[in-house]
Amino acid sequence: MAQDQLKVKASDGKSALYTFKIYDHVLRNTDHLKVFKKSRYTLTEANFTHKPAETYKYTEEPPSSLNLKPKMPLLKAKHLPNGRFQKVDYYHRGVNHVDMSIDEVEEHKNITIHDPKDYRYHRVMHIKRPLGPDGEAVITHRFI
Numbered sequence: 001m002a003q004d005q006l007k008v009k010a011s012d013g014k015s016a017l018y019t020f021k022i023y024d025h026v027l028r029n030t031d032h033l034k035v036f037k038k039s040r041y042t043l044t045e046a047n048f049t050h051k052p053a054e055t056y057k058y059t060e061e062p063p064s065s066l067n068l069k070p071k072m073p074l075l076k077a078k079h080l081p082n083g084r085f086q087k088v089d090y091y092h093r094g095v096n097h098v099d100m101s102i103d104e105v106e107e108h109k110n111i112t113i114h115d116p117k118d119y120r121y122h123r124v125m126h127i128k129r130p131l132g133p134d135g136e137a138v139i140t141h142r143f144i
Contacts, residue, residue: 003020003021003044004020004041005017005018005019005020006020014048014049015048016047016048016049017046018043018045018046019043019045019047020043020044021042021044022039022041023040023041023073024037024039024040025039025040040072044056052080054078054079054080056077056078057075057076057078058073058076059073059076059090060073074090074122075088083130084130085129086127086129087127087128087137088127089124089125089127089128090122090123090124090125091113092121092122093121094113096110096111096112096113096125100142101139109144111144123143125142125143126141126142126143127140
């Protein structure tokens with residue numbers, strides 16, 4: 001996979017350098033007779049003159065065969081300096097254990113997704129940040 005960069009400079013003198021990973025996304029037409037590739041981009045790093053740098057990590061889920069639609073990379077984490085981060089959990093096929101706990105009251109809900117056409121499939125389930133003891137990831141946002 002190749003890397004590409006984009007440098008942006010604003011009128012106030014602030015600038016940013018964005019680094020992208022380029023990958024080929026394999027597509028098939030509806031009758032599966034023609035296969036073609038299309039370049040896609042994921043942001044891997046952002047460096048700024050006016051604020052801390054950020055790095056981004058994505059899921060790596062290649063298709064299991066050419067007959068299946070390739071899975072798009074999903075943002076897994078955004079990392080900032082000093083151990084700060086945001087981690088993202090997504091709904092997947094099968095049983096999803098959704099943490100509904102609030103304060104000291106623990107509660108979990110199981111949501112089962114059978115069909116990838118289910119509107120929740122690959123949607124955000126939780127966002128976590130390092131708010132627990134010793135920087136432990138704690139759920140800050142839930143999406144049902």
